[in-house]
Amino acid sequence: MIQTLIHLLVLLVLPPLLLGFINKTKALFAGRRGPPLLQVYFDISKLLRKGLVLSETTTWVFRAGPIVTLASVALAGLLVPLGSPLAPVAFAGDMILFAYLLGLARFFTTAAALDTGSAFEGMGSAREVTFACLSEPALFFVFLALAKQTGSLSLGAMLGASSLPFSAAFAAPLVLVCLGLFVIILAETCRIPVDDPTTHLELTMIHEAMILDHGGPLLGIIEYGSAMKLLVLESLLLRLVLPLRFESAWLEWGFFVAQALLLSVAIGVVESIMARLRMRRVPYLLTGALLLCGSGFVLLVR
Amino acid sequence: MTLGAPSLVLAAIALAAASGLPSLALRRRRSAPRRGPWVQRLSTSLLVLACAAGCVGALASILEPASPSIVLPWKAVGDSLVGLDPLSAFFLLPVFFVGALSSIYALGYWPQAKHPRTSARLQVFFGLLVAGMALLLVARQALAFLIGWEAMALSAFFLISAEDAREENRRAGLVYMVATHVGTLALFGLFALWRASTGSFALRAPALPLGLGAMNGIFLLALLGFGLKAGMMPLHFWLPGAHAAAPSHVSAMLSGVVLKMGIYGLLRMLFLLPSSPAAWGWIILALGAASGLLGVVFALAQHDIKRLLAYHSVENIGIILMGLGLALLGRSSGRKELFVLGLAGCLLHVWNHSLFKSLLFLGAGSAVRATGTRAMDRMGGLAKAMPWTSAFFLVGAAAICGLPPLNGFVSELLIYLGMFNGLATGAAGAAMAAVAAPILAMIGALALACFVKASGAAFLGVPRSPEAARAKESPAVMLVPMAALAVTCALIGIAPWLLPPLLDSVIAGLGSGPSLGSVPSLGSLAPLAYVGAASTAIFALAALLALTLARSGRRARTVMTWDCGYAAPTARMQYTASSFARGIVGMFAWVLRAPKEPKRLEGAFPEPASLHGEADDAVLDRVLLPAFRGLGRLSRWSHRFQQGLAQQYVLYILIALALLSLTLIPYDRILALLAVN
Numbered sequence: 001m002i003q004t005l006i007h008l009l010v011l012l013v014l015p016p017l018l019l020g021f022i023n024k025t026k027a028l029f030a031g032r033r034g035p036p037l038l039q040v041y042f043d044i045s046k047l048l049r050k051g052l053v054l055s056e057t058t059t060w061v062f063r064a065g066p067i068v069t070l071a072s073v074a075l076a077g078l079l080v081p082l083g084s085p086l087a088p089v090a091f092a093g094d095m096i097l098f099a100y101l102l103g104l105a106r107f108f109t110t111a112a113a114l115d116t117g118s119a120f121e122g123m124g125s126a127r128e129v130t131f132a133c134l135s136e137p138a139l140f141f142v143f144l145a146l147a148k149q150t151g152s153l154s155l156g157a158m159l160g161a162s163s164l165p166f167s168a169a170f171a172a173p174l175v176l177v178c179l180g181l182f183v184i185i186l187a188e189t190c191r192i193p194v195d196d197p198t199t200h201l202e203l204t205m206i207h208e209a210m211i212l213d214h215g216g217p218l219l220g221i222i223e224y225g226s227a228m229k230l231l232v233l234e235s236l237l238l239r240l241v242l243p244l245r246f247e248s249a250w251l252e253w254g255f256f257v258a259q260a261l262l263l264s265v266a267i268g269v270v271e272s273i274m275a276r277l278r279m280r281r282v283p284y285l286l287t288g289a290l291l292l293c294g295s296g297f298v299l300l301v302r
Numbered sequence: 303m304t305l306g307a308p309s310l311v312l313a314a315i316a317l318a319a320a321s322g323l324p325s326l327a328l329r330r331r332r333s334a335p336r337r338g339p340w341v342q343r344l345s346t347s348l349l350v351l352a353c354a355a356g357c358v359g360a361l362a363s364i365l366e367p368a369s370p371s372i373v374l375p376w377k378a379v380g381d382s383l384v385g386l387d388p389l390s391a392f393f394l395l396p397v398f399f400v401g402a403l404s405s406i407y408a409l410g411y412w413p414q415a416k417h418p419r420t421s422a423r424l425q426v427f428f429g430l431l432v433a434g435m436a437l438l439l440v441a442r443q444a445l446a447f448l449i450g451w452e453a454m455a456l457s458a459f460f461l462i463s464a465e466d467a468r469e470e471n472r473r474a475g476l477v478y479m480v481a482t483h484v485g486t487l488a489l490f491g492l493f494a495l496w497r498a499s500t501g502s503f504a505l506r507a508p509a510l511p512l513g514l515g516a517m518n519g520i521f522l523l524a525l526l527g528f529g530l531k532a533g534m535m536p537l538h539f540w541l542p543g544a545h546a547a548a549p550s551h552v553s554a555m556l557s558g559v560v561l562k563m564g565i566y567g568l569l570r571m572l573f574l575l576p577s578s579p580a581a582w583g584w585i586i587l588a589l590g591a592a593s594g595l596l597g598v599v600f601a602l603a604q605h606d607i608k609r610l611l612a613y614h615s616v617e618n619i620g621i622i623l624m625g626l627g628l629a630l631l632g633r634s635s636g637r638k639e640l641f642v643l644g645l646a647g648c649l650l651h652v653w654n655h656s657l658f659k660s661l662l663f664l665g666a667g668s669a670v671r672a673t674g675t676r677a678m679d680r681m682g683g684l685a686k687a688m689p690w691t692s693a694f695f696l697v698g699a700a701a702i703c704g705l706p707p708l709n710g711f712v713s714e715l716l717i718y719l720g721m722f723n724g725l726a727t728g729a730a731g732a733a734m735a736a737v738a739a740p741i742l743a744m745i746g747a748l749a750l751a752c753f754v755k756a757s758g759a760a761f762l763g764v765p766r767s768p769e770a771a772r773a774k775e776s777p778a779v780m781l782v783p784m785a786a787l788a789v790t791c792a793l794i795g796i797a798p799w800l801l802p803p804l805l806d807s808v809i810a811g812l813g814s815g816p817s818l819g820s821v822p823s824l825g826s827l828a829p830l831a832y833v834g835a836a837s838t839a840i841f842a843l844a845a846l847l848a849l850t851l852a853r854s855g856r857r858a859r860t861v862m863t864w865d866c867g868y869a870a871p872t873a874r875m876q877y878t879a880s881s882f883a884r885g886i887v888g889m890f891a892w893v894l895r896a897p898k899e900p901k902r903l904e905g906a907f908p909e910p911a912s913l914h915g916e917a918d919d920a921v922l923d924r925v926l927l928p929a930f931r932g933l934g935r936l937s938r939w940s941h942r943f944q945q946g947l948a949q950q951y952v953l954y955i956l957i958a959l960a961l962l963s964l965t966l967i968p969y970d971r972i973l974a975l976l977a978v979n
Contacts, residue, residue, distance in 0.1 A: 052856045055863040057764050059685040061696070064844070067851065071843035072706070075836065089836075091829040096718045097706060097836055099743065104705045104840070107750055111696070114758030114877070117683070118865035122877025125758070129751035130885035136747040137740035144725065144736050151726030153719070213864050217851060283889060294740070301733035 004088045006253055011077045014257065015227035016040035018234070018264040025268025040227065047220030055213050057117045065112025066218045069105040070225040076101040077232045081156045081239065083253035085163075092153040095143045099136065102188070105229070106132055109222075113210035124209030127279065131194065131206070134286035135184045141293035142184075142236075145177050148300045159236065163243035173296040178240055180292035185233045185267075187286060189226065192271040194282050234263050307366075308386040310359030311394065311440060317352035318401070319433035321345050322426030325414075338414035338421070345425045346405050349432065353402035356436060359386075360394035364807050385442040388808040389573075392649060393439050393566045396656035400558050401432040403783035404551040407664055410780035411551055411671060420464045424549065427457040431555065435563055444493035444503040451489065451563075455482040455531075458560060461552040462544045474543035477922070481530055481540035488527030492571070495519050507574050517575060521582055524571045525589075532564025534623065535593035538616045539922035542604075545612035546676065550667020553608060557615045558660035562652050565622055569648075572630065573812045580634040580731070587627030591741045594620030596920070598748040599890045602755070602883045603917035606676045607666045610756055611659065614702060617745060618655040621717065622648050624738060628720040631735060633813070638821050640723045641813055646805045646824045647716035654709045654794065658701040661787035665695035668780055669760055672773035678759040678879040682766035687773045692761040694784040699753035701791045704746050707837040709794035712801075716828055718742065751886055759879040766873050795837045798830040893920065 020037040027034025054062065079098045081087045087094075110125035146158035149170055162174055187194045190207035197208060211222050238259045246252045277285060328341045363386045405428060414421040430453055438450030459482070463475030493503065499516040500508040512520075526537070533541040541561075545553045572578060597616030604610040628644025631637075666676075668691040673681050685692035701708035721739040724732035765771040775781075794801070802825035813821040824830075865871050887894055894917040903911060918924065943954075 052858040054858045054860050056860045057683065057686075057863055059689070059692075059762070061685065061762060063851075064848070067847045068840075068844050071840055071847060074843065075839055089832070091832040093715060093719050093722075093829055094832070096715055097711075097833065100704060100706050100711055100714075100746070101840075103703065103746065103750055104700070104707075107700060107703060107705055107754060110754045111758060111762065114754065115685075115762040116863045116865070117763035117873065117876050118863050118868075118871065119875045119877065120866060122758075122763075122882060125754065126877060126882045126885060129747070129754055130889070133744060133747040133751060133886060133889070137744040140740040140743040144722070144739060147722055148725050148733070148736075153722055212866065217854070217856070221847070221851075297736075 003084045003086070003249065007078075007082055007084070007088050010082050010253070010257065011074070011228065011231065014260065015224065015231045016044060018230050018260060019227050021261050021264040022268040022271065025265050026272050029269070029272035040223070044220045044224050047215075047223065048217050050216040050220075052216045052218065055116050058115045058213075061108075062112045062115040062214075063218065065108045065115075066214065066221040066225065068108040070221050070228070072101040072104045072108075073225050073229045073232060077228060079155055080232055080235045081159060082235050083256040084249060085156060085160055085239075085245075087154075087156045090154045090156045095147075095153070095155045095158065098155060099139055099143075102229075103132075103136070105225075109210060112214075116213045118213060120209045120212055124206050124212075127206045128210060131187055131282060131286055134283060134290055135187050138180055138184055138286070138290040138293045141290065141297050142177050142181055145173055145293065145297040145300055148297065149173075155236075159239040160243070162240050163245060170300070173299045174240065176292045176296035176299070178237060180289040180296065181237050181240070183285060183289035183292075185230075185237060186270070187282075187289075188233055189230045191267055193274050193277045193285065196276045230264075231260060234260055238263060307359040307363040307391075308384065308440070310355050310362075311386060311436065312384065314352045314356030314359065314398065315433045315436045315440075317355070318349055318429050318436065321348035321352060321429035322422070324348075325422040325425040328422070338418065342409065342414040342421060342425065345429070346409055349405045349429055350402045352429075353398035353405075353432070356394060356398035357402075360391040360398065363391040364388045364395075364804050367807055367811065383443050383446050384440040386440055388811045389566075389569065390439045392804070392808045393562060393652070394436060396559050396562065396653060397432060397435045397439065400555060400656055400660045400787075401428075403786055404428075404554050404660065404664070407554075407667075407780050407783040408549075408551045410777045411667055412549055424461060424464055424552070427460045428552070428555070430457040431461065431560070435559065438563060439566060442505050444496065444505065447505065448486070448489065448493070452486065454560065454563065455486065458482075458544075458556060462548045462556070464549055464552070465547070468547075470543070471547040474540075474547040478540045478544040481537075485527045485530035488523050488530070489567075492520060492523035492527055495523065505570065505574060507576060512575065514579075517578070520571065520575070521578070524568055525585075528564040528567035528571075529589075530564070531567070532561050532619050532623075533593075533616050534564075534589055534619060535596050535616060536921055538593070538597070538619075539919055539926060541616060542600075542609045542612040542919060543922075545615070545663075546606055546608040550608070550663055550670060553612070553667070554660035554663035557612060557663055558656040561615055561619060562656060565619070565626070565648075565652055568626065569812070572626075578630055578634055580631060583627050583630035583632075583634055584731075585627075586623050586630060587735065587738060590620045590623030590625075590627055591738055592620070593617065593623060594745045595741060595748075596893060598745055598752060599886075599893060600917060600919070602748065602752045602890075603887050603894050605678055605879050607669070607678050607681075607756060607760055608663070608676050610678075610752065611662050611666060614662075614749070614752070615655070615659060617749065618651065618659065618702070621714065621742070621745070622651045622655065624742065625649075625651060625713075625717045625720065628717065628735065631731065632720075633818060635730060636818065637724060637729060638813075638818055639827055640720055641818060642809055642821050642824055642827055643716050643720035643723060645809050645812065646828070647713050647720060649805060649808060650716060650801065651710075651713035654701070654713050654791075657787055657791050657794075658698045658708075658710060661694060661698035661784055661791065662702065664780070664784050664787070665691055665698060666760075668776040668784070669695075669773075671776060673767070673769045675767070675769065678756060680767040681760040681770050682873065682876065683762070683764045683770060684773055685761045688761075688775045690781050691776055691784070692757070694781075694788045695761060696757055697788040697791060699757045701795075703750045703753055705750075706833075707792065707795050707840045709791045709798075711837075712794060712798045712830070712833060714742065714746070715833060716824075719828060748886065751883070755879055755882045758877075759882065763876050764871075764873040766876065766878075796834055796841070798834050798837075799825070802830065887917070895920075895924070 019040045024034045076098050078089045079087055079094045110128055113121035113125040146161050149161045150158050152158055195206040324341045325345045367388050434450045434453030438447050441447035441450055459479050462478055465471050497503050499512050530537045545557050594617050597613050597620055601610050601613035625644045625648030629641050632641030632644055669684055670676055701710045704710040704714040721736050725736050805824050863871055
């Protein structure tokens, strides 16, 4: 019970801090001082207090977009293990629900973007759904490889794959799967090299282009939801990469938070040292991730 | 009980077949214009009554499988004409449910007052379509099956070509007619082979095991005949045209229900045989994956909203076949869990697809009626004028993508679980079957892209044409059937734990062969309670957030779309259906015929350029039509011998006689004489 409460607390409170760490890292690389680590919290709370401005072409779909997105990401967050090795909700096949909850979020985000009738937002949502066609099967190859290795169909047990006794046969697939998963995380959370979250006035954006016309509390909900999505997706990778366990539950939670912040710094480093790919190159990157995860699975079954 | 479930269903069939008679009787009368609407209502209520009776009968016989079956003696061909088992009843339910709702919808969509010429025809053949399908579902004997099959196929032809004034509709009807009869021909072969190898036309499990040759022959003929009807990928070519040409309530019936008769036929024939080679499962799984992937890719390249939906039927038939393939693999390898999960996914997706696809077709029909066009790029912004229609369409769109709070997710989850099953224990072939999971994931992502495109282009944004700007909401008689379908979709998503009793009964009926023994219950294999709870949680959480936002007491200011500061955005700046799909169409250019590239704009005053993004059908337009055209050219060569001149024919007779008389020459004697010399 207490574990579930901590899980909820971390899931609800931690996400904006991850963005703060990414932004700070990028600022340090650029030689700036950067915004305070808590800036994203201030931004979101300010947005939530603001008034609402809607486009006159929009309908209820536009308002439902951020709300359904946040709801489904939050539910997906209950299916992944964060600090404790068990997720609050776990059952055989929960990874499929997890993937489809993210799909539900995508459906409503993109539909809400099209509701504005604007060229940019149509562009953004077309790109979002196009790239998901490659990252979704890659994610399922990750699930297949982990299910094969652990013999479980529940995310919590599957992500514990590398804490099983060491097997040489799993070493190479694990590396491939983790690399592929990292690329999927970058793509799904709209980070460089797939998308640039810092600017939205260019024709080349994806996520930021979709939310151009959202403002006030709706924008706040979107920002919060995408930060939460970052945490949820990061947690997929963390347990695979660093399968350290501790005696005390508190130590485990502390270690998890430290890990998540570290991964955010890593994302910040990637964002600082890489340029965004040209749009037509992105499918190649995602196909690469698909092939990495696919080869990981094939190596396991050969 | 004297009035058992089977007699209820038989009465429903008779009533449905007769439901069009009032319309037919009134057709030529002078009072037709005045009484027409009432007669249409009478016909519809007869059909709805029939469907209600049929639903009750079917449901009763699923829940109590031991209900008595009726044996109608027919001496010429053997006994046992009809019977009702859970499998038949399972397929009867969508026939009656969707049939009733579509016919109610037709009161608003195709009123007698507006279509005096075709209304009676639609009424009669719609009733016959329902009756034909119900008959083939209860038939336990090949000839009765074929009678039902042909009643369905022919009435579907007359329904498809209802608007035969248009050239494209006549063509679609013709292609359909040819395709369906090729399928029937395969069924003739199938049942002849069945008779030859089992000794009777009765559709009963054979007493003696069949030889491998006969089994494979039956499998291939069933795959051809039933696959053509179901719209499996290389055999789908007739489907998009036919479903787009038909009136929308008929399209709902065709796509939602008639295709499933092919699936029923496959299930019935394959499970009459006590066992099957593993290769059958692999073939069906591979065909399903191909149908699913290519179906959705072709759907993405369509601009006609009804053609798009029709290609999605190909996709969903693919998903259903994937489930069936898994079930066959489970049966041949003796893995009960795989058998149950695959079969349950297959069956449930049959139901789900009949619900959300007919919902989508009814919604599309509502939009088509309001705007007078099927082109999505001439709709747009309908959500403002038609809030209910667009909300129902959106529900259908989310359901067909397999998204969680709705029914599509439940059946896809069962199929996924089947694919992941046995992976860890290293069961033979499990890893190969598992590769279908990422394919299904890709199908899901592509379907999502396609339905965001369809609902975005048609219902969201700004009206793209003057007709769309003038659109009005459809009458209640059209909205209520859509509401019923949408609620059913949500109900299956929220309470999937209601399903195991129904599905178990069907699965036990199919799986009680010698190879499996008794099969486990679905409820013990799939986390349906969790799925139901998750769906409820999504609804609850979203409602909570929406309430919080609404209660914060903020009045929203409405202004023009910002769009990075455009002063005068126009409807033409929106992403169109083709531009939305262009990225994915580009990725799949190897299978789609690549859309023509626009001319390069050159000079100060470039000429107008246009982009054509709709793809032709791979099979019909690129293989079959060219092949038949070639055949036509070859036959034209023979024309020079047949020109209708009597003198010429007399000459042919003379030549033939002369050739025949050559046989009178005693060659052997001549040869003997030559040899002597």
